[in-house]
Amino acid sequence: MAACRSAITSGDVQQIMDRLGFSATIRLDVDSVIIEWPAKLSRLSDTIDLKTRSVGVVVVADGTWNSAVPGERPPLSKGLFVNVELRAMPLEGRIVVPRSTVRGGSLFVVDEDLRLRIVPVEAGFSQDSFVVVRDGLKPGDQVVVSDLIPAIEGMLLAPTRDADLESRLSQEASGADTDAQL
Template sequence: MTRKKQIILPIVILVIGAVIFIALSSMKKPPEEKPKVDNTPIVAVEEITVAPLTLTVDSYGVVTPKYEIELVAQVSGQIVELSDTFLRGSFVKKGQVLARIDPSDYKAALIDAQASLASATASLEEELARGKVAKEEWKRITNASPTELSLRKPQLKQEQARVKAAQASVLRAERNLERTYLRAPFDAMIESRHIGLGTFVSTGSKIGKMLGTETAQIRLPVADNQLQFLVKQGHAAQVNLSGDFAGQNHVWQANIARSEGVVDDKSRMSYLVAEVSDPYGLHAETENTPLRFGSYVNATVLGKELALAASVPRHLINKDRIAILDEESKLQFVNVEIVSEDGANVIISNGLKTGDRVIVSALDYPVDGMQLALPTSDDAVTPDTETNTDTQIASVKD
């Protein structure tokens, strides 16, 4: 009996233990399954728009008149007349009388020259008559030949010379009388006046300074390596000028008239000269904003036209390659051809097409062909910089 108890008791204990284990196991909750974590890098992209693009070169300059002169007196005398328009800032027309020097002495000189001419003309006519008489007398003489002196030819030449000298004196006196009128040589604006009513001036005295209003010009410095972006190095290129007038920004149209053809020995820049016709709008049918002399303007010179090109941020380019997201959402490096630089951007002519998605966010370890993902509404990926890829005119900075 005791032996049976020794055998049965452990078995009972094992059975009870098994039952308890099974009961406890049935009460235990199974472990929760952890969701799968997607470690695909999320990137931000911007679609590229490839379109016709015009390269430009930026410059700057100061507006100056194409023609400016110091008006000087060509005869001496006292100023007896002064035009009301002969004032600083006034506009005058070509040929307009600005002032007049006392003409009394020059009128007297003209009368004297005319009198001398009349006397010389009379002497010439008298000598012509004497020559005819001498010629008729020598016709009656048959045994000798007349000389030049006997026919009074030297005397005739002398009288003819006196007439020419008298004519020259008349022309000189008329010219001096005309010079008592101080006239504007071209359409101009008065910059300064150095005389007043009653002022005595001598030959060569400065009367005033005049700025031609027909054409304004602006010297535009351009780096030598920027000329490659202009057609014919900028000859006859169109220029957009921008500057301030009355507190507002305005734009004027100009054209490159010429290149100075030398490189400045200090700045090492080439200079293009832009011209603007009628800068003050004096001949315009409608009121235009004047482009004043002395104004500082920024200039955009239009250059070569590219059939297809795009502008992208410079920092996205690495060794002439750019990262895009292909149709399978994989990273792909594309070789591009850089035409020029546009400030913080570069101009690309080959390698991209409209609709390409350029990756604008940073990747720690980019590998060609790696799987990427676009952000969902709950994700936020900030591009490195804002990019404007739909640019039609690209500016090439110096």
């Protein structure tokens, strides 16, 4: 594999972000009251934090002074400690699994004979408590989500569907429920 560096303009970055459908929400917590402003992803920071392996972003909210109400809704001003939520268009056709099910680059799945198979997978990215599987799993595969002790490949299983976990995973992966706990 070879790697190279290239420079792109801030306009190019903005075009890429627009195509990916990024949106942002700025949230301020004042005495347990959440105040929100819609925002737009403006640009990426020019530095990368090597410790957290993250890059900063700059978001812009227009008209925050116009929506200010003294004593109820402050304007968004420099120096406030806020949370920023970034969203992008969902990636269609991806398979997501709970993070806890990926063990050493493999998943436990139930085969057509109701037997345990250990399948190597290639993870794409992970977020919160889920992992997007890039390769090794196909739609309809049954993933074992409980701990099997001992886990012996070929052992007979009696799988049951966890509809609650499926629902929470779907909501979190789609961005519909940012507070989901898996």
